[in-house]
Amino acid sequence: MSTQTFSPTTAKDFKVIQPETTYGGSRIDPMRQGLPKITQSLCPECTRVIEARLFEEGGKVLMEKTCPQHGYFKDTIYSDVRLYLKMEQWSFGDSRGVSNPAIPDASRCPDQCGLCSMHTNHTVLSNVDLTNRCNLTCPVCFANANAAGYLYEPTLEQVRRMLSALRNEKPVANRIVQFSGGSPPFTRISWKPCAWPRRWVSPTSSAPPTA
Numbered sequence: 001m002s003t004q005t006f007s008p009t010t011a012k013d014f015k016v017i018q019p020e021t022t023y024g025g026s027r028i029d030p031m032r033q034g035l036p037k038i039t040q041s042l043c044p045e046c047t048r049v050i051e052a053r054l055f056e057e058g059g060k061v062l063m064e065k066t067c068p069q070h071g072y073f074k075d076t077i078y079s080d081v082r083l084y085l086k087m088e089q090w091s092f093g094d095s096r097g098v099s100n101p102a103i104p105d106a107s108r109c110p111d112q113c114g115l116c117s118m119h120t121n122h123t124v125l126s127n128v129d130l131t132n133r134c135n136l137t138c139p140v141c142f143a144n145a146n147a148a149g150y151l152y153e154p155t156l157e158q159v160r161r162m163l164s165a166l167r168n169e170k171p172v173a174n175r176i177v178q179f180s181g182g183s184p185p186f187t188r189i190s191w192k193p194c195a196w197p198r199r200w201v202s203p204t205s206s207a208p209p210t211a
Helices: 081-088 156-167
Strands: 037-042 049-057 060-067 071-078 126-129 176-180 200-203
Touching (some): 126 156
């Protein structure tokens, strides 16, 4: 194992190349560094896009925002302000997204996602949900499995189209897929999609495959 350590700073001649627009022509605003700062967020009740303020308090990074309909919200977004500011120093700028976005003329984030022409990166690791059924109800589940109130389960043909769209992204095709949910073994289409990707597949599950 190598014992080489990484330098805590970048090289003196290092320069971030920040593009001005995406491949679709949308303007890219460079990341704002330091605290406090203003950004955009969502109302947790109605998902309306609202202005938010990031600031330091008690050694943490907090966000406060006010929705005209649902009022004031304040939450911790990072528990260590020093580490947060250190991470900002290692920002290497944006990419330019994809040249064939699914939503070519997007003008408002996140209402027109899919990937859209405003997106500044290509897909690196795609998450394809095969179902939202699961044998557990974990409170930290990012898919809100078993708690959504409806069944999400795409057909085999729908999943095939999803994977084809990922492989056809340009200029960089997506070739790393994580099948998730819910728990994929509970889907009616079983593990057939695992045979399609040409590179890496990572099934995420709370239970062993049943078929």
